[in-house]
Amino acid sequence: MHTRSRRPTADLPDLAPGVTLVDVDDDLGVTPVQALLLDRVLSRDGPAFWVDGANSANTTRLRELAPADRVLDRIEVARGFTAHQHTALLDRLAGRLADRESPSVVVATGLDGMYRAADVDGELAERMFVRAIASVARVARVHDVPVIVTRCREDDLSRPLCRSATTHLQCRETAFGPRFEDAAGDTETLVYHIEDGWMQTTLAYWREVLEHRARMHEGATVEGTSATPGIQ
Template identity: 55%
Template sequence: MQRDWSNGGVELPSLQPGVTLLDIDSSLGVEPLCAVVLDHLLGESGRAFWVDAGGHARTRTLHRLAPHSRYLDRITVGRGFTAYQHASLLDRLPRIVSNSALDREPPALVVVPGMDRLYRDDDIPREQARDLLVRRLATLAAIAREREVPVVLTRSREDELSEPLVAAARETLTCEATKFGPRFTDEEGEDETLVYHLGDGWMQTTLAFWQEILQHRARAAGALVDEDGPAADTPGNVPSPSTPVTPEGW
């Protein structure tokens, strides 16, 4: 498959409709995932639905990376704290997506980071956990197929429990750390190293690195960017992405 890694001059992988498994080097933290989500929203209309487990949806990181705070208004976050809560959120997701589409806010993206994380807890038997996980993967695959939107998953560990994620994914992307910066690679070995050059040396990936990429992408997409850039990382300047909700809120 020939992929477009440039996105108007910005070297981030474009997300295709269907289920995508994104494996991210743990040393890179949540920033690559946040950058990919925001990059997709810069090029697409509609809403992103983020079903979180383990604190991947970090409001301050999203706020600092976003070229403009209005993109955060298009992200709806639901947080699960147990496997049962997480499964319940995913059960409700098709209805949430349908209601949003009726309100003229069609889904642009579904994000489920750490899909397997809560199903590893001791409060749920292993076989039941696997069954819950597989059934919710089917729900996500149905949303991707029926709505023709990307569904992005990440996993906390590569083992037997997370194997269904690989089977459900239409494609797998890897983001690994290199001495020149992060590199995205697909299953066919096509890759692009993202490099941020500073003076006579190389700058490893930082918030400033991803900010630069997303601001470049915003200009290429014709989106407005605040002249002063993202707001300072202080509590008074941190809005919530579309009012993150608890499991009960869904």
């Protein structure tokens, strides 16, 4: 992850190819992951795929965050409601991508979620979860793209996911805004000083970040305005 020191900016982690595990503070929800997804789509030409296993694929919030409606046309969202559905979705995604252009990014939120359900026993759940991890790792390896994954809980079940990740980011809420950290000690702190103090981690905050990022990426068209002061 590359760290920029100049402030104020709209810095987000530069995602490298491979599996990136992102642990997010509960209070921040899935929005930081959605911001990473949208930022990647803004800066690349390929499609993006989001497979959800934790009922966190909030497409309404995704539309609210997107700085340009056309960005959403390149994002496909799928949800698994059982362990078997979730595993099948990831298998199909890996096979489907073999016959088409490489994606800009793949997101798998709550990768361990369905394998904690009561409808699948522990030993089978572990085997299916390892299969799910193998599917996302294969996509990252074959297409040389970032695959962002999140987990519902840090415990023995999710430990194989942590071991398979090439990058482990943590997004923490601080008094000065959200901060991304990785295991190597690099940090990206999103801090914006405005006349009335520090901008908080609201929807308007993240929209400002993404609108600024859209202007940074060549060819990106920003539509709409934000209700908060602009980022310089």
